[in-house]
Amino acid sequence: MDDLEQLYQDLILDHYKQPRHRQALTDEEVSVEADNPLCGDQLRLAVECDAGRVATIRHDGKGCAISQASASMMCETLTGRTVEEVGVAVRDFVAAMRGEREFDPSWPDEWLALQGVCKFPLRVKCATLAWHALQKALERQVE
């Protein structure tokens, strides 16, 4: 596989072309907005918690294949987990994307698929945009 195919793995392209948990959100529903100043992309998340669990996560906005697929994958793999588990997951994933720790082979395929992005340092922000936003949304709900 060349670098480009590693970056845009089939699973990523699949999430990009058919994003999961994507929905046009109303302003009232939006929990958090995130901008990627590098590219002008915008992402919005609606996060609902119930009994200590992240019950639903939905996203909308404009972005590149990596940021869109990553948001879709994040929603897909984190929905239903406890708030605490989600916090740990976001921290681990972001650290791995930044090269601060190894990717764990036991992680979901979706996360591992994003590993190829690490070879393109400028795109790491695209891959972590949704994750930072989710972290912010959860911090706000705790407050």
Add this chain to the structure above:
Amino acid sequence: MAATPNKSTGGPALDVQRIRADFPILQQKVHDERPLIYLDNAATSQKPQLVIDALTTYYTQYNANVHRALHYLGEQATARYEAVRKKVADFIGAGDSGTVVFTRGTTESINLVARAWGAARLQAGDEIIVTGMEHHSNIIPWQLCCRERGARLRWVELLPDGTLDLEQYREVLNERTRLVAMTHVSNVLGTLNPVAAMAHEAHQIGACVVVDGAQSVPYLPVNVAALDVDFFAFSGHKCGGPTGAGVCWIRRERLAEMEPFMGGGEMIERVHDDDATWAEPPYKFEAGTPNIADVIALGAALEYLEGLGMEAVHTYEQALTTYALDTLAALPGVRIFGSAPERGGAVSFAVEGLHPHDLSQYVDQHGIAIRAGHLCAQPLMRRLGVPAVSRASLSYYNTTAEIDALAASIRRAQKFFGHG
């Protein structure tokens, strides 16, 4: 395939293959032995060998501080540094080299005007006009200035073809207008603005005019006297020079109205305990040790352009830009932003269903460097209704074959990402 641009327009010919040999970076292969196709010239231009040599020669033969040292090296460095001031004045039609201030680039030049002229001259209630196609560097300094002085920012909007709405310009122009800040050539839409006509109208009501020449100086012959503006900023690194050396040209009458920009060595005449008097312009605006090597190498870059002839460069680049516009517009799903009749070499476009980042990453694998993003023009992106665009920007060392390669790569990207 079109004929070489010069043949199609009848202008004086540029021998592009010979010119390319002057640029070591263009000889390079990237990503598995692909020739480098550099189409990001609006961001920064590549440097001919003689510019690189000018840097080395300075550091190996006459490195010394300017305007201070009374020794052989100091005299050499000062003479060559000051010779570039004269060269710049001639290159932009200023004549008087005392009106040429060296800065780090366009951004610093505009900030200089905003601080040294704007903050000193503007009052609450005054108005500054900017246009909807400005680079952030010709917006933020004015926002800061407005905030500090209680002045107000007004906007000139765009017509659908990417030219300025001149009727609306006349409406926002009024007796409170103190300054009109506009780009000469847009780094996104390519539009060449009618600076001289707009400056004339601004002057009639007593307003000054600052022009961002970052994209015009590398593209066409510029004459600040003919434009009849007050301030003109450009960056050496977009004209074949090194980073770190740029120019702020300031009309004589304005020089007299300005306060210092930064304080320090070189810009003073006499320093008392509580107070000081200032050196004469342009030195009043050049505090501290300047980028001596970079300024001297900028001189070499301008000499190189003079050798080619700016008329010839312009003719070639215009034909190449037309070729790029026609080639890209012919691709399915490609939309070009801006169709001004008179324009520079920036060609921004959208490919349906394909994000600019993904496109630029994809074509990079084919050795092609284009730009993707908001291009430091978020207010313009809002007006265009997009978060980001893709941009190919051309120089005189680019060829029609390189544009064909970009077009082919875009087609492959469309297939890869499943559109088209």
